[in-house]
Amino acid sequence: MGFLVKFAKKYRLDIFWAFISIAVMTGSALWQPKLLQKVMEAIIKNDSNQVDKLGFQLILIAVIGLVGGAINTIFAAKVAQGMAADIREKTYRKIQDFSYANIEKFSAGNLVVRLTNDITQIQNLVMMFLQSLLRIPILFIGSFILAIMTLPKLWWIIIVMVILIVFVSGLSFGRMGRYFGKMQKMIDRVNTLAKENLMGVRVVKSFVQEDNEIKRFTTTSDEMRDLNIVIGNLFAIIVPAFMLIANVAIAASIYFVGNMVDTDPSTLAAVTSFVNYMMQIMMAIIIGGMMSTFASRGLVSVGRIKEILATTNDLNYNNAAPVTELTGKVEFNHVDFTYPGDDEATLHDISFTAEPGQMIGVVGGTGSGKSTLVQLIPRLFDPTAGTVKIDDIDLKDVNEKSLRKAVSFVLQRAVLFSGTIADNLRQGKKDATLADMQRAARIAQAAEFIEKYPDTYDAPVEERSSNFSGGQKQRLSIARGVIGNPKILILDDSTSALDAKSEKLVKQALDTELKDTTTFVIAEKIASVINADKIIVLDEGRVVGEGSHAELVAHNKFYQEIYQTQKAKETTKEVQ
């Protein structure tokens, strides 16, 4: 609750008006049966003057109630939408500040659900709170007192009705809450299945998986239908149960005061008013029950958002250190690394040095830890033991800005953002000029295809960059990586979708255009790193070889084996 109060502070005045207007609306609802009673009494007495006067008051009070309700909705919606937007933005900002490990811990999909679905639940909770919080006690207590004042003899009917309704509400709303919780999970599951299927549509179609996918989807969809039927059935019982209690209470009231109507006709008017108050008491209990159901769901969402906001970025930067131009020397010193939550280490005792401007090849079998190793350079993770240094400074003591400016990471799976080619390139250098873009595109062998577009660098990049081929995406991604002239460039298998000739041209261009840049090239194929100043050979997270290609071919058994196998494969391919 403290969490919601904190976000509500900004909307104090709107909340005040929401409460005032709901109090007016509830007051009007309480006053109407009393006035109706008076109108009926005037009718019974044949006092037409009084009928007109009271009738007019009745309409006026009803209109005031309606206006109060409308104003309440306007202010409640304003507060709920505003608070939801504030929480969403704060949460989003927090996520942007997360370390890579933080995001992995939650998972990207889970964070998206929290940012959308959970925030909507909180918005609904606030809205309901502002519409019902004051209304329920005022309506309940007010109607209770007025009903007893109207027909004191029938106090016990109200008590019995309240007990019965609380009993039925308790039984049904508790169960309903559980069903709604389950339903929410099913909705999430259906969304995930549909998203997964549509995003992987090429795989589904090429492996003719449509039938399997339909089966998977319909199983969950059918479970959802069954639960919906159970919820529908529960409603089908609850609503008549409430109606039954109400009708029995009305019949009992009429039965017990009916004989008084002959002697005192005004009792008829009193019964009408009494029944009205009983209905309002019933409504207050039902709304209260529903509110508690929704509140428990909303509070779960509050907890899930609080969890994000309470998460601290486990990577602390020494931003007190000056922002410096790094030269690009990289040193690993007895580095061990274990992924968060894993029992076994992925990297063991890694030590090597890369001098500024050198090209370092990282080779090894699949899963040997190549990507994990280079992820420690831009501090996507911190080592579990040992140190990673840049320019002889422990990364933990490097200012974040210096590090971001110095290191550029190009992934194998190129990720581009919707917008234009220029927008994507500017992510690598905010103020990149057309000349900068042309140079970067030339290095990445992307200039040729970009310049074929009528809009050249303003050509659109569609959602998930679906309008580019795999090779084009990689080229654009390399261009983005080199545009800022980084001191350290990491190419994590980032030329895998390029043909051999283009790959060679990229490497040559990097050699001449980014001479001072320390480049880490991760490659499955030794041929891709044959010219590297130093090659690091990894096996099961350990360095099993280090040196130039010539040195390794001459002295390193492990390297020789990989090299011979790859060469044999190439030769077989050529012969074929």
Ligand SMILES: Nc1ncnc2c1ncn2[C@@H]1O[C@H](COP(=O)(O)OP(=O)(O)OP(=O)(O)O)[C@@H](O)[C@H]1O
């Ligand atoms: N985010 C992660 N969380 C937990 N374990 C991971 C994570 N990423 C990788 N691993 C594990 O760490 C090991 C090394 O993976 P890594 O991606 O570094 O290997 P790699 O040599 O780059 O492989 P490849 O050439 O196939 O890309 C693998 O066993 C992998 O399952």
